[in-house]
Amino acid sequence: MSYYPLFAILIPIIFAIVIYLMNNPKGNLLAFIAQGALLVAGIRYFPFYLPEGEYYLVLGAFGDKLNITLISNTLTYGYGLLSVVLWFSVILYSWPHQKQSSSYYFFLLFLQGVFMGIVHTHDFFNLFLFIEIATILSGILIIYKKDGPSLRAGIYYIVFNTAGILLFLIGLSMLYRLTGTLHMGRVQEALSDMDQDPTVILIFVLMCVSMGVKSAFFPVYNWLPRAHSVATSSISAVLSGIMVKSGVLGLYKIQQVFPMEAYKDFFIFLGMITALCGLFFGISQTNIKRLLAFSTISHIGFIVMGLSSLAVPTSEGVSGAMVHIVNHGFLKILLFLGAGSIVRNYKTYDLDRIRGVLHRMPIVGSVMIFGILSIMGTPMLLGYQGKSLVGTILRDQPLFYFGYHVINLGTIILFGRLLQIFIPRGSLTSLAVSIYERLALGILTAGIVFLNLYQLIFPNFGGLHFYGKPFSLGAWSFFLLYLVSAYFLIRLFPLTSSFFRKVRGFELSFQAANYMMVVFIFLMLLWSVPL
Incomplete structure (x- = not known):
């Protein structure tokens, strides 16, 4: 029997409690030891996950209907090991600024344990419980800066996400x-x-809308850019790279249980609109963190499009979605941490005032460029694999396949906007970056390179299909076409126009966001009505 799921959940939570009780800067070093303990547990149970298959760990003596059940397979095991790398990098990055704060590491480690609970749980009550705890912990970490914007964003996040989880x-x-x-x-x-x-359909709709709120699907996305743009960069990285996926993983579990093949096209459409919405608002941004936050919404849309084919478990779309959850997590954490170093040195979030990053911060600039090229979907780099696999399920549907290419083009335009920070202009004197920040960015980059090579060399693992034909002439032809089109569109429609300024200032009120949640429920119910 594999006890890995239990260790993956309890180790970070126990260490978090010990750190909080010690309330000592030296005790905060236990945050690193916790990641080491998780790694040892992962290595210890590695032989269980070499063959494909699933293991169930049942806790309690209340019968099958009431026992707590944890599921473990190659996919959940992989997420467990990858979480160690991601959390270790975030802990290392934030060490110079938070090493005196025991409460910071308490909440961060507790959140890691809760995330592993979301990954491994195999019953709906504990899925609800873990997501609700994650909502509270994430809200506290958003507020952690203790200034006006973060306080407002944190309260908005907690209240709106709590309204969503009540539907669940x-x-x-x-x-x-x-x-x-x-x-x-x-x-x-x-x-x-x-x-x-009808009762089953209503249950399915309520649960899906709840997960949509948690992962910022259209039209219930407004909390994400508010929260992720004002939190500290290390917290933004965790929220955008990892925790926003908890709703997607919840949706994955729900779709595995409910026989709702009729909603396949709905989720393709929903994912596409979510992706286009994120790009539309993201392209107009001048705030580097808001741009990255809206980009996360766009990538969530891609993942939802892939999950639409869950009725066919071996589908390349499902593989693409699961792979992109990991790939996007690494890339987005790298970009948010890099952006944090840039903002700290340039004393501004304004993209138009940040220039010469590659000259003034060579290490940060280099890894940022690598991350941007990857997340753009450059063939042979990490971001390409998941996207291309999702695209394969849309080829027989011309409208959706056209939308897929529009999203790829929009992604390049959005991150082309970010590339302007590397233009050498003004002072080119070097800026200091701490050794902790450089090590964290280096570890993430090494992890990205490893995953990239792994997915190229081993195209099948744990039932997932990685290979998206990154070496094909067609892949490179499309990418070059995207680049050329993006260049001319940027020249044709300058982002300084009054239209983009109006888009940039658009915000949904809390009341309007709740109306959108009701609209979301209504649209899903309407979809089930036969024509």
Whole structure:
């Protein structure tokens, strides 16, 4: 039996509690030891995950319907090991600024344990519990700067996401009343021939909308740029690179249980609109962190498009979505941490006032360029694999496939906007970057290179298909066409126009955001009505 899921959840939580109780700067070093302990646990249980298969760890003596069940397979194991690299990098990066703060590492490590709970849980009640705890912890970390903008964004985040998770709780109670269990396997058996039942459809819709709020799907996305742009850079990196995926992973689990193939095209459409929305608002930004935050919304849309094909478990779309969750996590954490170093030295978030980064901060500039080229979807680099696999499921649907290419083009335009910070202009004197920041960025870059090579050399692992034909002439032809088109579009529609200034200032009020949540529910219910 593999106890890895239990260790993955409990180790960071136990270390977090010890750090909080010690309340001593030296005790904060335990944050690094916690990552080492997680790595040792991962290595210890590695032989269990060489063959493909699933393991279940049952906790409790209340019968199958009420026991806590944790699932473990190659995919969850991989997420566990990758979380060690990502959290270690964030802890290392933030060490010079937070090493005196025991509460910071308490919340950060506790959040890691909760995330691993979301990954490994196999019952709906504990999925609800872990996501609710993650919401509270994330909100506290957003507020951690203790200034006006972060306080407002943190409260907005907690209240709006709590409203979303209440929908999940309502669906949860209805599901238990209908099936008598919250165990995902038992629920799947009970619902196997009930895909047309109105109650099942309503439960499915409530749960999906709840996860949509958590991962900032259109039209319930507004909390994400507010929160991620004002939090400290290390927290923005964790939220945007990792925690925003908790809703996507929840959606993945929900779609595995509910027999709702009729919603396939809905999720393709939803993902596409989410991606285009993120790009539309992101391209207009002059704030470097808001640009990266809107880019996260766009990539969430890509992942949702891939998950739309979950009715076919071996689909390349599902593989693309699962792979892109990891790839985007590494790349977005790298970019947010790099942006944090830039903002700290330039004393501004304004892209138009940041120039000469490659000359003044060579290491930060180099890894940022590498990350930007990767996340753009350059063939042979990490961001390409997941995107190209998602594209394969759209080739037979011309409208969606056209939208896929528009999203790829928009991604290049958005990150082309970010590339302007490397133009040498003004003072080119060197700026200091701490050894901790350089090490953290170096570890992330090494991880990205490793994943990139791994996905090129081993195109199949753990039931996932990595190979997206990065060496093909077609892949490079499309990419060059995107580059040329992006160049002319940027010249034709300057971002300094009054239109983009109006877009940049657009914000949904809290009341309007809640109306959008109701609209989201209504649209999903309407989709189920036969024509």
